[in-house]
Amino acid sequence: MMDRNLTLMTDLYQLTMMNGYYLDGTYKNEAVFDMFFRYKPELNYAIFAGLEQAIDYIKNLKFTEDDISYLDGLNIFDKGFLDYLRNFKFTGDIYSAVEGEVVFPSEPILIVKAPLIEAQLIETALLTIIGHQTLIATKASRIVEAAHGKTVVEFGLRRAQGPDSGIYGSRASIIGGCMGTSNVLAAKEFGIPVKGTHAHSWVMSFRTELEAFEKFAELFPDNCLLLVDTYDTLKSGIPNAIKVFKELRAKGHKPVGIRLDSGDLAYLSKRAREMLDAEGFNDAIIFASGDIDEDVLTALKLQDAKIDVYGVGTKLITSERTPSLGGVYKLSRIEIDGEKYDKMKISSSLEKITNPGFKKVLRLYDKKTGMAVSDVIALKDEDLPKPITLRHETDIWKKFTLGDYDVREILADIFIDGKCVYSSPTLFEMADYAKKEKEKLWEEYKRLLNPNIYRVNISKGVYDIKQKFLVGVQK
Numbered sequence: 001m002m003d004r005n006l007t008l009m010t011d012l013y014q015l016t017m018m019n020g021y022y023l024d025g026t027y028k029n030e031a032v033f034d035m036f037f038r039y040k041p042e043l044n045y046a047i048f049a050g051l052e053q054a055i056d057y058i059k060n061l062k063f064t065e066d067d068i069s070y071l072d073g074l075n076i077f078d079k080g081f082l083d084y085l086r087n088f089k090f091t092g093d094i095y096s097a098v099e100g101e102v103v104f105p106s107e108p109i110l111i112v113k114a115p116l117i118e119a120q121l122i123e124t125a126l127l128t129i130i131g132h133q134t135l136i137a138t139k140a141s142r143i144v145e146a147a148h149g150k151t152v153v154e155f156g157l158r159r160a161q162g163p164d165s166g167i168y169g170s171r172a173s174i175i176g177g178c179m180g181t182s183n184v185l186a187a188k189e190f191g192i193p194v195k196g197t198h199a200h201s202w203v204m205s206f207r208t209e210l211e212a213f214e215k216f217a218e219l220f221p222d223n224c225l226l227l228v229d230t231y232d233t234l235k236s237g238i239p240n241a242i243k244v245f246k247e248l249r250a251k252g253h254k255p256v257g258i259r260l261d262s263g264d265l266a267y268l269s270k271r272a273r274e275m276l277d278a279e280g281f282n283d284a285i286i287f288a289s290g291d292i293d294e295d296v297l298t299a300l301k302l303q304d305a306k307i308d309v310y311g312v313g314t315k316l317i318t319s320e321r322t323p324s325l326g327g328v329y330k331l332s333r334i335e336i337d338g339e340k341y342d343k344m345k346i347s348s349s350l351e352k353i354t355n356p357g358f359k360k361v362l363r364l365y366d367k368k369t370g371m372a373v374s375d376v377i378a379l380k381d382e383d384l385p386k387p388i389t390l391r392h393e394t395d396i397w398k399k400f401t402l403g404d405y406d407v408r409e410i411l412a413d414i415f416i417d418g419k420c421v422y423s424s425p426t427l428f429e430m431a432d433y434a435k436k437e438k439e440k441l442w443e444e445y446k447r448l449l450n451p452n453i454y455r456v457n458i459s460k461g462v463y464d465i466k467q468k469f470l471v472g473v474q475k
Contacts, residue, residue, distance in 0.1 A: 005060050008067055010124040015071070018117045022081045027117035030340070032333035032358045035126060038351055039105035042322040044451045045441070047141045047434050048097040048109055049172045050133030051414070052424045057125050058090050058415060090118050091418035095411040099424070100175055100434035102441065103410070104456050107361050107377055111411060116334070123329040131327040132165065133172035139319040140176025141434065143312055145446060146294035148301055151309040153195045155289055156317025157183040169317045175430045190427050197223070197259070203230040209237065213244040221248055225256040225287060233263060238272055242279050257285035257308070265290070266303035273306035285309055293320065294448050330354045344469045355458060356465045361410040364402060365440070372440045373402060375410070378459035390457040
């Protein structure tokens with residue numbers, strides 16, 4: 001799983017551009033690229049994830065002789081360029097949000113400052129690695145938010161788009177707030193609690209449902225959670241489970257509970273709770289699964305469903321309604337003939353106009369409440385004034401003034417001069433960090449339906465450079 005050489009996991013045009021930079025003699029020129037994502041209805045905020053795998057990728061960058069032989073066989077690359085690749089390694093700087101950080105559309109979540117040829121190569125892989133895990137961590141965060149304190153377990157491996165999607169999706173789901181996974185390999189690799197009991201096939205492989213339950217209880221007397229909806233949940237499934245639970249109790253064992261995987265989960269869970277409680281199994285949990293997402297969880301909450309744990313699969317591991325983060329990696333500064341030039345993409349679509357310069361991201365907090373007020377995209381060496389007036393970039397009448405405030409820089413040093421200077425925390429430390437940072441957001445920003453949009457502003461320094469581009473003043 002770890003330490004794979006993914007150097008050729010890139011788009012062909014990255015390599016053709018690299019070839020061009022090499023022949024042009026500009027390949028060593030310093031470049032700055034910003035990675036960010038654009039707003040989508042389910043991405044008014046995101047939980048950053050995937051950095052640990054991105055670090056592994058950078059550390060293992062190396063063109064093998066087999067790689068170079070393959071590229072040579074394409075008959076499109078200069079021989080001198082291919083020879084240069086033999087000693088290729090990353091020598092630049094990377095600044096990034098840490099895993100579990102709450103991040104917002106349009107702001108840099110990772111910045112690369114490196115020789116142009118190096119910064120160009122790593123674009124595709126960084127977008128893939130970080131884009132996927134951030135997407136799944138964010139979906140998990142929304143689902144956990146909708147569960148209102150109930151435990152959520154990731155059950156998505158069988159519906160994931162391939163092994164890596166399932167394995168790293170499991171990892172990302174923990175950062176987003178899930179408490180376990182059904183994925184045994186992911187559990188082993190990342191130290192995640194592994195969860196699961198049996199499927200309908202177990203029940204159907206016996207002559208009767210009761211016999212299936214009895215055998216399972218015999219094999220796993222202290223981990224007996226029974227799937228009760230194979231035939232008739234209320235008339236046979238739950239009554240048979242209760243019979244087996246009584247036998248376990250008589251032998252000194254405590255049954256775990258039941259699982260519902262189909263039908264009207266709100267109605268069935270309430271009836272199940274009544275039936276279990278009537279027989280003295282008040283501590284038996286009700287576990288529910290079956291095409292659950294944040295909308296289903298919201299509805300179940302409104303109907304007062306009696307569910308203790310949710311197993312969420314397909315709609316989590318695929319982020320069904322928003323299957324891509326939509327990550328972007330844009331050049332913001334370039335060195336030409338020894339001089340540094342800020343760069344900006346201009347478009348008739350406002351959301352596609354980028355922010356120029358070598359930047360940082362600052363989060364401002366209200367001193368009285370400790371709650372996040374706004375993020376500011378500022379130049380790397382720029383200080384913010386106090387008080388500060390923040391205006392919407394295009395709707396300039398939308399403004400507010402903050403007198404005194406606390407400030408925190410969002411992007412941490414990850415690589416400096418090609419050396420990794422960052423040590424990743426444990427997976428559950430990342431999850432705890434995400435939970436704490438979400439608590440510093442007002443509820444209206446986390447609302448699942450029609451959330452208020454968190455302010456992401458640009459500083460005066462960035463604004464002034466941007467205006468020069470927009471009025472056509474450019475060297």
